[in-house]
Amino acid sequence: MSRIAYVNGQYVRHADAAVHVEDRGYQFADGVYEVCEVWQGNIVDVPRHLDRLDRSLKELRIDWPMARSAVQFVLRQVVRRNRVVNGLVYIQVTRGVARRDHFFPSDDVAPSIVVTARSADPKAAQAQAEKGIAVVSYPENRWPRVDIKTVALLPNVLAKQNAKENGGKEAWYVDKDGNVTEGGSTNAWIVTKAGVLVTRPAESGILRGITRQAILELVAREGLTFEERPFSLAEAYDAKEAFVTAATTIAMPVTRIDDRIVGNGHPGTVATRLREMFHTATDLQAV
Structure with a gap:
C-alpha cells in the first residue's frame, strides 16, 4: 500500500508529496512540529500536543494553518489512510512560501502544513x-x-x-x-x-x-x-x-x-x- 501524506489541503501519495523550494521551513527552518504516538488504533494525547503546537506557533508568531478541529480531523485521516495501528503521526507547520527574505512575509502568505504517519513495530x-x-x-x-x-x-x-x-x-x-x-x-x-x-x-x-x-x-x-x-x-x-x-x-x-x-x-x-x-x-x- 502506498503511504499517504497531507500537504496544504491535499492527500497525496507520500512519494509525490512536496513543498515549494521557497517554503520558509526549507529556507530558514521557520516552522514548528509535533509528533504523536499512535497506540492500538488511538492517537495519544492529541489535546496536549495541540496545546504545545499552539504555544510554539504563538512564540514564532505563525498563524494556525486551519482551525484546530480541522487539524485533529486531518491527523485522524492520515493515520486511517495509512492504516497505522501502532506508530506515529507527524505534523509540521511553517510560515509559508514567500520570496527569500529574512523579514516576515506579508500577511496574505498562508502557513504551510504537512502531516505524515508511519507504522512501528511495538514488539521491536x-x-x-x-x-x-x-x-x-x-x-x-x-x-x-x-x-x-x-x-x-x-x-x-x-x-x-x-x-x-x-x-x-x-x-x-x-x-x-x-x-x-x-x-x-x-x-x-x-x-x-x-x-x-x-x-x-x-x-x-x-x-x-x-x-x-x-x-x-x-x-x-x-x-x-x-x-x-x-x-x-x-x-x-x-x-x-x-x-x-x-x-x-x-x-x-x-x-x-x-x-x-x-x-x-x-x-x-x-x-x-x-x-x-x-x-x-x-x-x-x-x-
Whole structure:
C-alpha cells in the first residue's frame, strides 16, 4: 500500500508529496512540529500536543494553518489512510512560501502544513526496552529557546550522530555547569541510589515533553519519591537507573552512559513500571 501524506489541503501519495523550494521551513527552518504516538488504533494525547503546537506557533508568531478541529480531523485521516495501528503521526507547520527574505512575509502568505504517519513495530520497541539503550554525552550547543519545538534540529542531528558513531542510541546534552539538560530527542531522567526519581525542571533549557507530563502524572498517582531539579552527568553515572521519555520511545531504560554502566546494567524497575503503566495516564483518541 502506498503511504499517504497531507500537504496544504491535499492527500497525496507520500512519494509525490512536496513543498515549494521557497517554503520558509526549507529556507530558514521557520516552522514548528509535533509528533504523536499512535497506540492500538488511538492517537495519544492529541489535546496536549495541540496545546504545545499552539504555544510554539504563538512564540514564532505563525498563524494556525486551519482551525484546530480541522487539524485533529486531518491527523485522524492520515493515520486511517495509512492504516497505522501502532506508530506515529507527524505534523509540521511553517510560515509559508514567500520570496527569500529574512523579514516576515506579508500577511496574505498562508502557513504551510504537512502531516505524515508511519507504522512501528511495538514488539521491536519492547525488545529494546527489555535490553535498554546507551546514551552518549555531548556539550550543549543549542539556542536558548529549546522550549519551542522548532524544525531547526541541526544541533540535535549532530549530537545524535555522534552518539550513533560511539555506540549509543541517544545523546544527552550537558551544559556548562556539568548538568544534563535533555536528550537529542528525549527528556532525561535518573533514579538515585536512594530511590529518588529526578528530572530537570522544564521552566527553561529543555522542551516540556508531552510524554514527560504524562510520566509526572503517573509519578504523582503512584506516590513515587520525586525531585524536579538539575542533575549532573557525574550523578547520572552513579545513578541506580536512568531512562529517557518521548512520544517515540515512551519510557526507555538507559543501561549505559558514555563508558559507564548504569546500576546493574539492566533496565531498572522504576522505568519498566512507568513504561508498563504509561497509557493509563494519557488521553486516547480513536482513529
